[in-house]
Amino acid sequence: MRVAVLDDYHRRAREFADWDSLKAEVEFFHEPIPRERLAAELAGFDVLVLMRERTAFPRELLEQLPGLALLVTTGMRNASVDVGYLRERGVTVSGTSSAAPDAGVPSTVEVAWALILSVLKRVTVEDRAIREGVWQAGMPRNLAGLTLGLAGLGRLGGAMIGPARAFGMDVIAWSQNLTAERAAGSGAVCVSKERLLADSDVLSIHLVLSDRTRGLFGAAELALMKPTAVLINTSRGPIVEERALIEALREGRIAGAGLDVFDREPLPAGHELLGLDNTVLLPHLGYVSEDAFRSMYSQAVEDIAAYIRGQPIRVID
Numbered sequence: 518m519r520v521a522v523l524d525d526y527h528r529r530a531r532e533f534a535d536w537d538s539l540k541a542e543v544e545f546f547h548e549p550i551p552r553e554r555l556a557a558e559l560a561g562f563d564v565l566v567l568m569r570e571r572t573a574f575p576r577e578l579l580e581q582l583p584g585l586a587l588l589v590t591t592g593m594r595n596a597s598v599d600v601g602y603l604r605e606r607g608v609t610v611s612g613t614s615s616a617a618p619d620a621g622v623p624s625t626v627e628v629a630w631a632l633i634l635s636v637l638k639r640v641t642v643e644d645r646a647i648r649e650g651v652w653q654a655g656m657p658r659n660l661a662g663l664t665l666g667l668a669g670l671g672r673l674g675g676a677m678i679g680p681a682r683a684f685g686m687d688v689i690a691w692s693q694n695l696t697a698e699r700a701a702g703s704g705a706v707c708v709s710k711e712r713l714l715a716d717s718d719v720l721s722i723h724l725v726l727s728d729r730t731r732g733l734f735g736a737a738e739l740a741l742m743k744p745t746a747v748l749i750n751t752s753r754g755p756i757v758e759e760r761a762l763i764e765a766l767r768e769g770r771i772a773g774a775g776l777d778v779f780d781r782e783p784l785p786a787g788h789e790l791l792g793l794d795n796t797v798l799l800p801h802l803g804y805v806s807e808d809a810f811r812s813m814y815s816q817a818v819e820d821i822a823a824y825i826r827g828q829p830i831r832v833i834d
Contacts, residue, residue, distance in 0.1 A: 518542070520821065521562040524549060524571035526800075527810075534814040539821055549783055556581035564589065564824075566817050569804060570753075571782065573597040579606075587611065589820045591813035592804075593833060596726050596753075600833055609824055610833045613816035625803035626676045629751045632775025633660075633719055635797040636747045642794060661685030666717025668734075669752070670695055670703055674723035678704045689716060692724065714741035719749060726753035736761040739771060747773040751803045754779040763789050766796060777803050 518541040522530050525545045536543045541564075549571070550558050555578055559565065562582075567574070567590045576599040579585065585608055590598060593612040600610050635641055638657040646654035665681045667674040667690040674690065681688050682704065690705040691713040700707035708716065720742065724730045734748075735758040742748070748771060750757055759780045765771045773795040779788075782801055790796055816831070823830040 518564060518825070519562045520544070520564040520566060521546060521559055522566040522817075524568045526571075529807075529810065530814050533807075533811045534818045536818060539818060539825070541821070552578075560584065563587065564821055566814075566821075567591065567595065567598070568813075570595055570597040571801075575599055576602045579603060579608075587821065587824045587829075589613075589817045590833070591817065593831070594725075595833075604834075609829045611820035611824065611829055611831045612833045613813045613820070613831065623676070624806050624809060625673055625751050626680075628777055628799065628803045629673075629677060629721055629723075629749055629775075630680055632749050632751070632777065632797055632799065633721070633747070636749070636773045636775045636795075637719070641797050663687075663718035664689060664716055666690070666708075666713045666720045667705060667723060668692065668713065668720065669723035669725075670700060670705060671723065673752075674721075675703045677721060677723070686719075689713060693729070710738075711741060714738055715743070718743065718746055720746060721749040722752045722756055724752050724756055726756055731755050732758050734758065734761075736764070739765045742771050744770060745772050747771065747775065749775045751777040754782070759790075763793070766793050773797075775799075777801055 520539065520541050520543045522543060522545045525547050528547050530545055555572070559582060561584070563584060564587045565585065567588065569591050574597060579599060579602055587609045588598065588603060589611050591613045593614065598610070603610050637660060639655055643654060661684060664687045665677065667677055667688065669692050670690040678688050688705040689708045689712070690700050691708055691710050695707055697707040714720065724733070733756050739761055748757070748762070762774065766774055775797045776790070777799040778801055779790070784790065784798070790798060820829070820831055
């Protein structure tokens with residue numbers, strides 16, 4: 518059996534799990550494989566191990582991998598894989614839970630707050646300026662008295678409220694199914710989508726990418742935001758229309774953005790976002806930590822071993 522472990526950017530996957538126990542040939546890919554070469558590079562593998570949604574596997578690609586028997590993704594959801602097609606074909610798809618203490622919610626929330634503080638306190642801008650001999654290039658903003666707007670009030674959105682209160686911020690929230698009672702129970706005020714956009718000084722997105730959230734925040738929505746407001750996205754890039762966001766940032770119609778996710782990852786060299794000085798950009802670190810990766814890769818090995826035994830576990834339906 519040949520196993521391909523994709524997108525091992527940190528070159529740490531081998532040490533995080535007992536791959537030798539599988540008695541299989543395991544190959545680790547440390548760089549993203551260009552889309553046009555994926556089928557050729559992976560044609561000889563029986564098992565693919567994916568780190569979340571780093572590489573997309575739509576039906577047209579999977580059709581070119583007739584020998585694929587098992588696909589393992591970290592997490593129990595992967596919107597970048599056509600799981601329905603694989604089920605039709607009889608290919609098993611297994612996932613991993615977020616068993617590590619800092620996997621998932623705390624890690625992502627910490628990254629969101631790192632972005633908020635970096636943008637409002639001008640951390641990256643002032644760092645660059647001081648290295649260039651400029652002392653205090655601009656004015657940071659205080660969080661106290663500002664309004665944090667949460668698009669989504671699930672586990673991630675809800676975990677944003679405690680730090681916001683500690684900083685002295687007001688909190689409002691919106692999602693398609695959010696009720697006033699549920700918002701109040703979490704310590705936020707439920708508002709309409711329009712009020713969320715108009716009243717937020719910091720708009721932080723915590724929604725799952727789906728057909729109804731793709732492109733949810735486009736030019737019309739960004740036009741409702743304050744020119745002093747900032748947008749934070751640690752969820753999924755396509756929830757915000759990238760072109761509309763770039764234009765809003767470039768024209769100063771919003772003050773800044775902190776982004777951990779993008780339409781295309783890794784972000785290509787020369788991308789327009791890289792040239793904007795009112796952005797703070799991170800390479801999708803929301804779920805990245807040693808403990809989380811150790812847990813996910815160990816469970817991936819368990820998934821493969823269970824499949825070999827003929828008793829698949831953590832099967833994604």
